[in-house]
Amino acid sequence: MGILERKEKQKLEIRKMILDASMKLFMEEGFEKVSIRKIADLIEYSPTTVYLYFKDKNEILFNLHDIGFQKLQEVNRNLDDIKNPLLRLHKMGENYLHFGMNNPEYYDLMFIQKAPMEALLDMDACEWKNGDAAICRLKDTLAECMEQGYILKGDVNVVAMSIWGMVHGLVSIAIRGRFEKLVSTEHILPIMLQSLNWMINTLDVSGRNK
Amino acid sequence: MGILERKEKQKLEIRKMILDASMKLFMEEGFEKVSIRKIADLIEYSPTTVYLYFKDKNEILFNLHDIGFQKLQEVNRNLDDIKNPLLRLHKMGENYLHFGMNNPEYYDLMFIQKAPMEALLDMDACEWKNGDAAICRLKDTLAECMEQGYILKGDVNVVAMSIWGMVHGLVSIAIRGRFEKLVSTEHILPIMLQSLNWMINTLDVSGRNK
DNA sequence: TTTGGATAATTAACAGTGTTAAGTAAATTT
């Protein structure tokens, strides 16, 4: 059935067109300016056509949120050749902070906006694959740190939440404009990196009792 | 001029009516459902009347954000009789986590939504009084901790950002639905409290080298 | 007391939003 095949390809093509248009709007005008009508304008279809390919706007935003996670993973490729787990943890944190500050729109969608999570609820899949995978990578590194005596042994889940909490907290304070009122703009990223630095040093027990 | 006085009182009264109606909607239907038209319906005025008392919606949300900070300060009154600064720091963190989880709508407005900060930009006042005051209270306690040897001496600003970052991170992860997909609902608050606990223990150097 | 001016509140409208029901055009199957 070559015809059905071609038809499905066409369907996927339009789906891609919609996502590309969404991403274009998203990058150029920011998350808030992405609307079904503007997407439709860009792909030169009527607004209702979009609904033939996506359940609702949340589903589109969920797909953009996916792309964000891909970008973050790309950034994290520089971790592969870091053998020392504590150093890797530090670099992982730095990557996270830089990613958030350099891609505030994506970060917003990945970790702040409710829309993508609501899409997840509507889909049958009751797991957040992307988030879960990211946390797992953090936990693995933490477990290594504990094994090798860099960090006091303890509940990996708890420590992971503390660290993710901290870096996420810093980024979301910054991109939601709470930082500008307390620190001058050029000092924001430096103080975030210093905070991470302090955290890693406080964690590190490898130099104690020597 | 008793008439002018009465007029101004009336103005303030309607202002209060608008804020009360906003708060009612805010509490009962959530932040997203607060609209100028619904506020107008509640106070039985036309929607445009609202604009005679507030510049725009952001300004209304800014006032609600203010109320949130008052509530947080009320919660924090149980800190007054805690002499030990590290214990006070711990309790302060617990208060913060509980406040966020118990008042997600207020928390959202205080620390996540952009609207109140945009209102602040439009107002001449270029400082975030509420946020600044809250951070100062944290910094003071941290300084005390350092003086009394509970925490290693260092840049108070950096440590404050780390800790605020962590608790804010945890709360915002939770109320923006990123936690539910990773941990079962009943374990969310406990793991947050454990994370804080771990943080405080990691900070505490008072038991070392004795 | 009547008139003029300031003040307060309203109506109507603009320009948008997500979403759905109903109708039309095109392609495919019978």
Place this chain on the structure above:
DNA sequence: AAATTTACTTAACACTGTTAATTATCCAAA
């Protein structure tokens, strides 16, 4: 060639924040 399915569009609903123009109300001076 006719019937049916698929793809897409038009029109509409029910909202949103916000502004310009208009009407109603109140108060002070003539």
